[in-house]
Amino acid sequence: MHGAKSPAAATVGRSDTDERRLAWVYLSRVVEGPCAALSALIGSVGVVEAARAVRECALPEALRGPTELRRGIDRAERDLAHIERLGGRVVTPDDAEWPAWRMLGLGQLDPAQDADAAVPLVLWVRGKRSLVEATERSIAVVGARCSTGYGNHATGEIAGELAARGWTVVSGAAFGIDGMAHRAALAVGGMTIAVLACGPDRPYPVQHDQLLAEIVDTGLVVTEYPPGTSVRKHHFLARNRIIAALADGVVVVEAGIRSGARNTVKWCRRLGRPAMAVPGPVTSAASVGCHRMIREGEAFIVTRAEDILDEAGPLRLSLPGVVPPNPEDNLSGEQALVFAALPGAGSRLPRAVVADTGLSMSAVRATLSALEIVGLVACDSNGWYRTNPSTTSAVVAAQERHR
Known part of the structure; x- marks a missing residue:
């Protein structure tokens, strides 16, 4: 069938996902809490490569101290089995359940001002x-x-x-x-x-x-x-x-x-x-x-x-007769890139947006979530698509609140 993945391709996809999940869980135990330097490394080289660098101690000086004590402890599979026995799960930035737009602010804070100013790894x-x-x-x-x-x-x-x-x-x-x-x-x-x-x-x-x-x-x-x-x-x-x-x-x-x-x-x-x-x-x-x-x-x-x-709470004031500005005209940086990568008609999956923009998967997911909260994009079973936010006053209120 056209567009269907072969069993081999599906296996490769699952393998890549599993490898990334194990890397996230391994690093979560290595630092046990916020670590801005590790978050920066992951953003730069990806979570799998970051995990390899930590295991081999091929690290910048800022990360050698925070990872020295537990980098030899790799019990990621046991940790995943443990949380599953509890009826729980681990949620990573790769997952749809990750509260990406909630975490955006933490990622923009200056760790020099506070050592804990970092997005949680998982x-x-x-x-x-x-x-x-x-x-x-x-x-x-x-x-x-x-x-x-x-x-x-x-x-x-x-x-x-x-x-x-x-x-x-x-x-x-x-x-x-x-x-x-x-x-x-x-x-x-x-x-x-x-x-x-x-x-x-x-x-x-x-x-x-x-x-x-x-x-x-x-x-x-x-x-x-x-x-x-x-x-x-x-x-x-x-x-x-x-x-x-x-x-x-x-x-x-x-x-x-x-x-x-x-x-x-x-x-x-x-x-x-x-x-x-x-x-x-x-x-x-x-x-x-x-x-x-x-x-x-x-x-x-x-x-x-x-x-x-x-x-x-959300703004509850409506101003009849006022035409809201076009919100997409105010986009810049990663938001503008991601929005431009979405088609005028139809949907795209995050992986396609990653390939088009050159951004990391976590950055694309976070940006899509931020655009969704102001009503510029939405998603369905086929992927992410542009919306028409000017048609609803609720979106105008949300845009003003998160500006």
Whole structure:
């Protein structure tokens, strides 16, 4: 049949995919967390060649230290078998489930300013929902581990209302506000994502074992750390960037003067997304951090779900009679290349766009996702195609929001 792949060609395709997946998983264990230098190497030579370079220590000086301890540990096949036994999976930048446009901001940050400013190599995921679909509309709700009755009540009201409206609640599964946010979403039958600072097989804290099991049943548990990885202090700070990246905004409910929630707000602001804080009693030490963030302009003051959606939700203002500009005229760089590679009629697969533009597969997938979010392209079973965004006001609103 014309256009059908031969069995040999299909086998080669699967072999290439398997090799890349094993390379991603191997490197995930080698660095166990964000590594901007390794991400840069992968972007330059590809993941398979990067894995070979790490194994052979044919590396630039900046990568020799971070990879020295574990480059001899190659248990990628065992790690994949382990996560499958847990009913989970590993999601790589090659996969359709990869939340590419969510990760775009992390890839554009300066690692010289913060060592953790890097896109995660892979995400280990437990739960049946699609990660990219679950994060289409999401809000992070974080806060103090030693929460008060007031904080728990406010979190329950806010997270429950957001989940009831169809928004995914993202948090870190910790004691206090995090746990309350997850429970509130579950209580109304909503969607919630727990981002861990350890391996996907390590419930942390252990007292939240049952909570995490409930989240897996209806939502997602996500981590960048491979199976068996124990919690370390610096993992929490790195984990916070993923919480911020997976959400349209971050809400802090109760934060002490040295709260880790402020670190999540830092990532949120650096990614260009709104940070919000719920005020508490002026006499409460648990709300000092929130009050400081509000006073110093780091966070908007919010008291209910409606306030949060005003800041982080889609624009709801329509201007009748105003003709929107043609958005494709403002494209530049990789976006312009990828858009131009798509035909005026019909569809193209990402591999064909890669061949046409000379960009890497991960760059093409990320750019297609970014173009999709502003309504310029869409995909179906045949591939990616151009749309006509000027016909819908919803796309205009999305373009303005992500400009």
